[in-house]
Amino acid sequence: MADIVYLVQDMLFTSKIRETAKSFGLSVQSVRDPAALVAGAAAGDTKLVIVDLRLPAALDALSALGADPVASGVPSVGFIDHEKLDVMDAASARGCGQVMAKGSFANGLPRLLGSLVPPPAA
Numbered sequence: 001m002a003d004i005v006y007l008v009q010d011m012l013f014t015s016k017i018r019e020t021a022k023s024f025g026l027s028v029q030s031v032r033d034p035a036a037l038v039a040g041a042a043a044g045d046t047k048l049v050i051v052d053l054r055l056p057a058a059l060d061a062l063s064a065l066g067a068d069p070v071a072s073g074v075p076s077v078g079f080i081d082h083e084k085l086d087v088m089d090a091a092s093a094r095g096c097g098q099v100m101a102k103g104s105f106a107n108g109l110p111r112l113l114g115s116l117v118p119p120p121a122a
Contacts, residue, residue, distance in 0.1 A: 002029035003116065005040035005074075006050035007061050013079075013106070017050060020109045024117050034061035041071035047116045051096065053080035053087050062094035077112065079105035 003026040008014050014030060021028045026047075031037045034057050041049050049065065051058050058078065065071045075098075078091045082101035091099045100108070 001040060001043035001046060002027040003045065003047045004028045004050060004113070005031060005037060005046050005048075006052075007031050007034070007037045007055065007058065008050060008052040009055060010052060013052060013102075016106060016109060020113050023110075024113050026113060026116060033057060034064040037061045038064045038068050038071045041065060041074045042068055046074050048113075049074050049076040051076065051078045051091075053078040053084070053091050053096075053099070059087070059090055059094055062091055062096050066095035077105070 004017065004021055006017055006028065008017065008030070018028055029040050031040050037049065040046065051061055062076065062078070065076060072095065076096050077098045077100065078096040079100045079102050080087050082103070088099045
């Protein structure tokens with residue numbers, strides 16, 4: 001399947017994820033609901049799951065990821081407006097590995113995705 005599976009509907013963020021992943025040679029898969037997120041994460045060599053925590057289904061998606069024995073092993077990152085501390089806490093409680101403010105996520109995306117690529121062999 002894809003290296004990165006994401007549940008994001010904001011065009012700015014979907015574009016940024018796709019373009020940054022492409023620059024590292026990583027494949028991406030966009031999904032529209034929690035079931036598809038779990039299926040994508042559990043399908044193979046997925047290295048990262050990204051969830052826009054502003055979406056109504058985001059917390060359900062994280063719960064579903066955590067309940068699946070394969071998908072729960074895939075690292076996850078969620079992002080949301082910095083003032084939404086209650087959602088940040090809820091996402092962490094549901095097993096989201098890293099919860100970030102939108103700006104931090106956008107600025108740190110190259111570093112985050114770059115860490116998924118092994119260094120070249122010497």
